[in-house]
Structure formats: structure tokens, C-alpha cells
Amino acid sequence: MTRRVDGWLLFSALFLLFLGWLMVTSASMEVAGSRYGNPFFFSIRHGIYVLMGLGLGLFIVLIPMRWWYDNSFVLLLMAFLLLLAVLVPGIGREINGSSRWISLGIVNLQPSELAKLFMMVYLAGYLVRRLDEVRNRWSGFIKPLAVMVFMGLLLIMEPDYGATVVILGSMLGMLFLSGVGMMRFILLLVATVSMAGMIAMMQPYRMKRLTTYFDPWSAQFDSGYQLTQALIAFGRGGWDGLGLGNSVQKLFYLPEAHTDFVFAILAEELGLIGALATLFIYGLLVFRMVHIARKAGETGLLFHCYTCFGLALVISAQVFINIGVNTGLLPTKGLTLPFMSYGGSSLLVSCVMVAITLRVDQETRLTLKERERLKEEKRAEYARKRY
Structure with missing residues (x-):
């Protein structure tokens, strides 16, 4: 009997x-107890998001990929409307100097997380409709990038530089996988890096982060504080860690320990072995998503293929950037770790991405099964005519 779900991905x-x-429970207990008088405040809220993510994932699996294809442009417009709304005073909620959230009562919606998903769905549909134009003409290559420029401007105005990098990097990856000419791709890559450098120099705090990146210990109690505290957490962890719940850095030393720097706490409590095991599981997740995308492409389901590749690129880029920031490999940037960091929007969208991939896998298996059935019917009909 044919399996109906990819077990390793799930x-x-x-x-x-x-x-x-x-x-999140371990990293937030002291902060939650100090702020709200309940050490499990963040844990309970995160648990609710986990249950919501599982429920939403079960619902998304039931939605045919045809629906995503037919509504890809509408979803893109919705992303732009939400990104515009978050900039409107009274609608957007400002936290730590950034206006990235829309308050919906008990929860906060982060439009940039939805923008990552909807942009990948839109680009997948665009590549299916305009694949020849993308491969052979500058116009087909530039059109989606013009859309990204507008979205990038809205994200930078929040500001959310991390989401801009993730979406742009994932788009470049999808365009490369679609078979675009190498010369055009290299020119675009050079232009993108140059633009990123210009954007970084436009704001003093971004330049400060870049200079601190090269020597965080020179500004240990200033702009390099988060990074140095994260590095101390990795050093404390050693090979096998201090044990679950025994982190020292979460005791008000490392800011945002349960959000952007949860991986540093994991490394401190579970050690290098636990950190590498977690990276292996992330690698397995992305590998299965890419495998499903390739299988869909070989079956001829191009929209399914491009969508899966795009979602895999988003998750892998976000994992790489978050862990790179935690370990000092990249300059400090606020970006959640998919499935693990505290944050409802990120967790829910991550669950939706996996659910869409499972739906792609299911439809690919059904398509292959249907083709095998038709082949068997043709063989049987041929045998009847022959004898």
C-alpha cells in the first residue's frame, strides 16, 4: 500500500x-516570573501557538494546491496590504523600536511572516506561467524583482531587514533553480549585494552592528552585548551541556533568550552534541522538502515543485541566519528560529509551510498512482486486442 505522508518530514x-x-519554557521561566509573576507565562502562550499550529496544519493539508495557484496573486496583494497596514499609526504595534506587528487582541500578527509564504507561492505561480520568458528575456526576469523591491521597501520601513534578506535570498534561489541565464543571475547577485551594502550604510545602528560583528568584545557592554553573552552560553555548554533548565545566561544576562537567541540557550543546556543533533534534524527537514520538490518536478507538477523549493529555501535561510547570528558567524539581526523561537506568527507560518509540503507530497503520490493505473489499463486493453 502506498504511503500517504512523508514520515521523516512529519x-x-x-x-x-x-x-x-x-x-522556550526553559529559557523564559526567570523572565516570565519577574515580569508577570508566572514562570510559565511564555510557555503557556507558546503551547497554545503549538496547538494552533498543529490544527492549522491539519486544515492546510486539506487545501488542494490548485487553490494556492489560482489565488497566488490575491495572496500577494494581501501581503502588501498587511505590510502597509503595519506602518499606519494606531494599527501597527511598535516593540523595541520596530513597527512589525498588528495587534489582534490577545495575539500579535507579524505581516512579514505571511509575506515570506505568500511571496513564494506567487513566484511559484509566476514561474509556471512565464517560465520561457524568465529564462530567455530580461522582462520576465525583472518583473518579479520589481515586486520584491516594493515589498523590500515596506519591510525596511518597519524596519525588518532580516525578513528582507530571507525573501530576497529565497527569490534568487528560485530564479536560479528555474534555469535563468547565468550571466543575468550573476549581474543580479552583484546588484543585490551592492544594494544591501548601501542599505546597511544608510542607518548608523546597522553600521554599528557590522563593525561590532568583527570584534564584539571591544563593545562587550554596548552593541556587542547580545553576541558576547551568546558566545559565553556556547562556551559554558561544552560537549554535553549544563543540563536542561540549568542555563546561567538566561538569568537576565542574554536578552531575548526565548526568542532570537533560543539556540544559544539550547547549546548551553544540551551542549555541542544537542546543538549538532538539532542541526541534523533541521537538515533532515529541508532535505525531505527538497526531495518532495524534486519528485513533484519529475512528475510534471511544476507549481508544486517551485512552491516546495521556495518554502525549503525560506526555512533553510532563516535557520542559517538565526544560528549564524547566535554563533557570531553573521552580524546580529533579529530573526526567529523556525519552529523553536517564541513567536506565534513565525510558528504558525512554519507549520503552514510543512503542511503545504505534505499536501504536495500527497498530490504527487496520487498523480503517480493514477498514471500507473492508466498504464495498467492500457496494457490490459492492448492484451485484449492482441488475443
Whole structure:
């Protein structure tokens, strides 16, 4: 009997989901107890998001990929409207100097998380409709980038530089995988890097982060504070860690320990072995997503293929950037770790991405099964005519 779900993909997603809940609980207890008088304040809220993510994922699996294809442009417009709304005073909620959230009562919606998903769905549909134009003409290549420029401007106005990098990097990856000419791709890459450098120099705090990146210990109690505290957490962890719940850095030393820097706390409590095991599970998750995308492409389901590739690129880029920031490999930037960091929008969208991939896998299997059935019918009909 043909399997109806990719077991390894589902296992890796659920493992990261519940490991994240465990680490958010451990990393936030002291902060939650101090702020709200309840050490499980963040844990309970994160648990609710986990349950919501599982429920939403079960619902998304039931939606045919045809619906996403037919509504890809509408979803893109919705993303732009939300990104515009978050900039409107009274609608957007400002936290730590950034206006990235829309308050919906008990929860906050982060439009940039939805923008990542909807942009990948739109670009997948665009590539299916205009693949020849994308491969052979500058116009087909530039059109989606013009859309990204507008979206990037809205994201930078929040500001959300991390989301801009993730979406742009994922778009470049999808265009490259679609077979665009190498010369055009290299020119675009050079232009993108140059533009990123110009944007970084426009704001003094971004330049400060870049200079601190090269020597964080020179500004240990200023702009390099978060990074140095994260590095101390990695150093304390050693090979096997201090044990679950025994982190020292979460005791008001490392800011945002349960959000952007939850991986540093994981490394401190579970050690290098636990950190590498977590990276392996992330690798397994992305590998299965890419495998499903390739299988869909070989079956001829191009929209399914491009969508899966795009979602895999978004998750892998966000994991790479977050862990790169935690370890000092990249300049400090606020970006959540998929499935693990505290944050409802990020967690829900991550669950939706996996659910869409499972739907792609299901439709690919059904398509292959239907083709095999038709082949068997043709063989049987040929045999009847022959004899």
C-alpha cells in the first residue's frame, strides 16, 4: 500500500516543534516570573501557538494546491496590504523600536511572516506561467524583482531587514533553480549585494552592528552585548551541556533568550552534541522538502515543485541566519528560529509551510498512482486486442 505522508518530514517538524516548546519554557521561566509573576507565562502562550499550529496544519493539508495557484496573486496583494497596514499609526504595534506587528487582541500578527509564504507561492505561480520568458528575456526576469523591491521597501520601513534578506535570498534561489541565464543571475547577485551594502550604510545602528560583528568584545557592554553573552552560553555548554533548565545566561544576562537567541540557550543546556543533533534534524527537514520538490518536478507538477523549493529555501535561510547570528558567524539581526523561537506568527507560518509540503507530497503520490493505473489499463486493453 502506498504511503500517504512523508514520515521523516512529519517527524522532523514535530520533533523541532516540541523541542522548541521545551526550550522556550526553559529559557523564559526567570523572565516570565519577574515580569508577570508566572514562570510559565511564555510557555503557556507558546503551547497554545503549538496547538494552533498543529490544527492549522491539519486544515492546510486539506487545501488542494490548485487553490494556492489560482489565488497566488490575491495572496500577494494581501501581503502588501498587511505590510502597509503595519506602518499606519494606531494599527501597527511598535516593540523595541520596530513597527512589525498588528495587534489582534490577545495575539500579535507579524505581516512579514505571511509575506515570506505568500511571496513564494506567487513566484511559484509566476514561474509556471512565464517560465520561457524568465529564462530567455530580461522582462520576465525583472518583473518579479520589481515586486520584491516594493515589498523590500515596506519591510525596511518597519524596519525588518532580516525578513528582507530571507525573501530576497529565497527569490534568487528560485530564479536560479528555474534555469535563468547565468550571466543575468550573476549581474543580479552583484546588484543585490551592492544594494544591501548601501542599505546597511544608510542607518548608523546597522553600521554599528557590522563593525561590532568583527570584534564584539571591544563593545562587550554596548552593541556587542547580545553576541558576547551568546558566545559565553556556547562556551559554558561544552560537549554535553549544563543540563536542561540549568542555563546561567538566561538569568537576565542574554536578552531575548526565548526568542532570537533560543539556540544559544539550547547549546548551553544540551551542549555541542544537542546543538549538532538539532542541526541534523533541521537538515533532515529541508532535505525531505527538497526531495518532495524534486519528485513533484519529475512528475510534471511544476507549481508544486517551485512552491516546495521556495518554502525549503525560506526555512533553510532563516535557520542559517538565526544560528549564524547566535554563533557570531553573521552580524546580529533579529530573526526567529523556525519552529523553536517564541513567536506565534513565525510558528504558525512554519507549520503552514510543512503542511503545504505534505499536501504536495500527497498530490504527487496520487498523480503517480493514477498514471500507473492508466498504464495498467492500457496494457490490459492492448492484451485484449492482441488475443
